[in-house]
Amino acid sequence: MQATALEKIHVALGARMVPFAGWSMPVQYRGILDEARVVRSKAGLFDLGHMGRVRVRGPQAETFLQRLQTNDAAAIPPGRIRYAMILDDNGRTQDDILVYRNPGNDGFFLVVNAGNCARDLGIMRALAGNFDVEVEDCTHSLGMIAIQGPLSQQITQRLTNADLAALKYYAWTEATVCGAPMTVSRTGYTGEDGFEVYVPAGHEPKVWQAFFDAGREHGLEPIGLGARDTLRHEAGMPLYGHEIDETTNPLEAGLDWAVKMNHDFTGRGALERVIAAGGTGRKLVGLTTTSKRCPRQGYPLVHGGAQVGHVCSGSISPTLDTNIATAYLRSDLATPGTELQFLVRDKGEPCTVVAMPFYKRAR
DSSP: OEEOTTHHHHHHTTOEEEEETTEEEEEESSOHHHHHHHHHHSOEEEEOTTSEEEEEESTTHHHHHHHHSSSOGGGOOTTBEEEEEEEOTTSOEEEEEEEEEOTTSSOEEEEEOGGGHHHHHHHHHHHHTTSSOEEEEOTTTEEEEEEESTTHHHHHGGGBSSOGGGOOTTBEEEEEETTEEEEEEOOOSSSSOEEEEEEETTOHHHHHHHHHHHHGGGTOEEOOHHHHHHHHHHTTOOOBTTTBSTTOOTTTTTOGGGOOTTSOOTTHHHHHHHHHTTOOSEEEEEEEESSSSOOOTTOEEEETTEEEEEEEEEEEETTTTEEEEEEEEEGGGOSTTOEEEEEETTEEEEEEEEOSOSOOOOO
């Protein structure tokens, strides 16, 4: 089991540690719903040291990335970030990733899911043999700490010389943080404003503590994976192994906006065939329920007495004060307002198809 540089700090803070994607990670420090509310109203700090981090450099780095992933790497300006997917030859999703073009335009940086990191690196290294490119795994040489919530800019600005007000959403910049050179990005996986700091190994405890010193008066709290999952679910963001996996393609998942058909990425031909056939016949939808029971992953969905799908993700939404879920349904059932049932021990509970995201912050 791997551990991030902050594991001892999490234990000292009273976190409940669990195995996650081969890492020992904090799932919660106190109640998951309370932690989610802190992020929505104030700010929360996350240890993301388990996420995969990869540098891509060399004369053919851009050409390599055009083949590797679905978004248009050539169209990413220096210092900007794009969401994308790695597919197989059949157009099935191997991972969803973030692609960063370096602020100095001297290469790229990728953030990949912890559970898929080894597979992603294998795909990258096999493909790199066809290009003049270097793929460097820097997961263990570079920490990753994120802050999310409406007070995140105010708190983070106290630690860095970067002008965070000028840093756009899905952008990153070189900066000094806690007196050392680092990089700061503005993305997030909660539906709130926030930042990620990429921290050279050995500096993680110092930066973590500096955030709490800067954020104590603002109510900053540590946040675990449980609340992070609830927050991303409310914001309609997919999680690998739930809404997307090697059985889904990005078109049926509603992620076509991250697929640019102007370059020859792996899986493009398969997606072209899906488009020509009019789709796969199913779509990812949101569900809400008036039931006190929460629809959970794997629960069957029934319409007209027949099973029509199963729940991908389900959770209690502390922001909306209801229960929410996602599921793939036949296209003819994917219209908001369609009434279904989810089964709990063979007992039907009502649910309704709704548009996603469930939650969207005011800007």
